[in-house]
Amino acid sequence: MKKMSLQFSRERAPPQIRRPNREVRPLRKDMPGIGGRGPVGRAHPISKSEKPSTSRDKDYRARGRDDKGRKNMQDGTSDGEIPKFDGAGYDKDLVEALERDIVSRNPSIHWDDIADLEEAKKLLREAVVLPMWMPDFFKGIRRPWKGVLMVGPPGTGKTMLAKAVATECGTTFFNVSSSTLTSKYRGESEKLVRLLFEMARFYAPTTIFIDEIDSICSRRGTSDEHEASRRVKSELLIQMDGVGGALENDDPSKMVMVLAATNFPWDIDEALRRRLEKRIYIPLPTAKGRTELLKINLREVELDPDIQLEDIAEKIEGYSGADITNVCRDASLMAMRRRINGLGPEEIRALSKEELQMPVTKGDFELALKKIAKSVSAADLEKYEKWMVEFGSA
Numbered sequence: 001m002k003k004m005s006l007q008f009s010r011e012r013a014p015p016q017i018r019r020p021n022r023e024v025r026p027l028r029k030d031m032p033g034i035g036g037r038g039p040v041g042r043a044h045p046i047s048k049s050e051k052p053s054t055s056r057d058k059d060y061r062a063r064g065r066d067d068k069g070r071k072n073m074q075d076g077t078s079d080g081e082i083p084k085f086d087g088a089g090y091d092k093d094l095v096e097a098l099e100r101d102i103v104s105r106n107p108s109i110h111w112d113d114i115a116d117l118e119e120a121k122k123l124l125r126e127a128v129v130l131p132m133w134m135p136d137f138f139k140g141i142r143r144p145w146k147g148v149l150m151v152g153p154p155g156t157g158k159t160m161l162a163k164a165v166a167t168e169c170g171t172t173f174f175n176v177s178s179s180t181l182t183s184k185y186r187g188e189s190e191k192l193v194r195l196l197f198e199m200a201r202f203y204a205p206t207t208i209f210i211d212e213i214d215s216i217c218s219r220r221g222t223s224d225e226h227e228a229s230r231r232v233k234s235e236l237l238i239q240m241d242g243v244g245g246a247l248e249n250d251d252p253s254k255m256v257m258v259l260a261a262t263n264f265p266w267d268i269d270e271a272l273r274r275r276l277e278k279r280i281y282i283p284l285p286t287a288k289g290r291t292e293l294l295k296i297n298l299r300e301v302e303l304d305p306d307i308q309l310e311d312i313a314e315k316i317e318g319y320s321g322a323d324i325t326n327v328c329r330d331a332s333l334m335a336m337r338r339r340i341n342g343l344g345p346e347e348i349r350a351l352s353k354e355e356l357q358m359p360v361t362k363g364d365f366e367l368a369l370k371k372i373a374k375s376v377s378a379a380d381l382e383k384y385e386k387w388m389v390e391f392g393s394a
Contacts, residue, residue, distance in 0.1 A: 085202045090195050098192075098199060102180065104173045107163035114160050115296055115321070116289025120280055124148065124165050127278050128257050132169045132205060145278045147240060147258040149213075151265045151392075152282030152384060153376040155322025158261035161282070162209040165259065172203040178215040181232065190235040197239040197256065204254045213260040214267040233269060240275045265387050273391065281388045284320055284376065287313055293321055297328035302359040312365055318374045327368045334364035 087095035111121055127145045131138040138144050150158040166173035174196065181192050200206040210216065217233045240258060260276055262268060273279075285293060290313035298309075316324055335358035340348050 085199050087195075090191065094188075094192060094195060095199075098180075098196060102174045102176060102196070103199075103203070104166075104175060107166050107173050109160055109163035109167050111164055111168065113296070114157055114164060115292035116285045117157060117161065117282065120150070120161060120282055121164075123278070123280050124161060125168070128165050128207070128259070129168050131255070132171070144255055144257065147260065147276040148278040148280065149265070149268075149273070149276035150259065150261045150280050150282050151388065152263070153284060153320055153380060154263050155320035155375065156282045156284060157321050158282050159209070159211060162207070162259045162261065165257075166207040166209075169205060169207065169257075171205045171207045171257070172200075174200055174206060174208045176208060176210045178212060181216060189232045193232060193235045193239060200256045204256055206256045208256060208258045210258065210260045212262060213272070214262045214264045217269050217272045233272075237269075237271050237275065240272075265391070266383070279388070279392050281384065281392060284318065284381070285324070287317070290316055290319070290324060293324045294328065297325055298332070298360070301328075301332045302357065304359045304361040307360070307362050307365070315365075315369060316374075318376065320374070320376055323372065323374055327365070327372050330368040330372060331360050331364040334367060335360065 085095065085099070114121070127148050131144040150161065152158060162175075163173065176196065181196070182189050196208070200208050217236055258276070265273075265279075287310075291309050294309045294312060316327060319327070336356050339351070339356060339358065343351075
């Protein structure tokens with residue numbers, strides 16, 4: 001009898017353990033305070049134990065959106081939306097962060113927005129744009145380049161060139177930096193790299209632009225290299241070996257093109273340099289390019305009739321594109337500074353737009369040039385040219 005009672009109590013134990021879960025019921029409209037049936041005009045305080053978790057609610061809403069997107073894709077309906085990356089097997093927060101911070105389907109930067117750099121535009125058009133336009137020709141030995149590296153001093157237009165490539169190709173543009181692919185949690189940085197390339201293949205044709213790639217993939221094997229950094233570099237190299245367009249029979253219209261830019265090409269890992277098969281030098285603007293840059297930057301500004309942009313272009317020899325933009329910005333503010341000099345806050349607020357829209361003079365540019373010096377030295381240019389002679393492939 002004792003054995004039977006003991007067995008009976010053991011058989012009854014599981015329902016007692018599960019009983020609290022059955023008592024958690026969803027809210028119904030006929031409950032007090034739900035659906036307008038409770039007291040009207042009085043707030044009902046909620047205890048801490050009854051407050052819903054905000055992060056959990058967000059997770060449920062995100063899951064619902066993903067389920068809806070998957071259902072639309074299965075049914076063949078899109079509701080006017082672009083198909084959404086599934087992200088199964090990855091943390092939803094990582095997927096949403098990459099979707100929000102990286103994906104740009106229309107950079108809206110065209111070749112005409114970039115002054116000079118005709119040789120670089122020609123090489124990029126041949127390496128990236130033409131395989132998209134003529135997929136039947138770029139096969140076999142003519143297959144598209146696996147990766148393109150743009151080398152040059154800072155402020156010469158490398159990022160704008162990458163955006164122009166994405167616009168001309170009509171590809172999805174992933175703008176990646178070192179902070180995007182780093183995490184404080186062990187193993188998560190490698191997952192981010194792998195997730196980035198999986199998303200790029202899903203949205204193909206895709207352009208992945210990795211800015212300042214030397215900060216992500218510097219030389220391996222140095223004494224100060226961290227283990228986590230080495231794992232991220234290895235994952236990046238593995239993923240680049242498997243990107244679309246790397247094999248002979250791959251469809252160029254489904255390719256993933258990796259564009260990278262660096263100001264320190266001599267710090268890049270040798271294995272990464274091999275994968276970035278096309279290496280293009282982005283130099284400082286020429287005299288013609290400096291004049292075009294002045295025209296682009298000053299197209300919304302009224303100029304004094306005495307100004308000759310060609311004369312200003314000669315004075316800013318050795319300036320990068322970013323330096324020239326800074327000169328134009330500072331010169332365009334000179335008239336405003338003279339107008340508000342000695343006025344109080346109320347008098348400044350009372351000024352009309354017409355009073356501040358004064359033409360930029362030659363003297364304004366002279367003052368701006370005294371304040372803003374060029375940011376690239378002759379020694380730096382010599383290092384870039386030496387590296388291109390040794391490793392360039394343009």
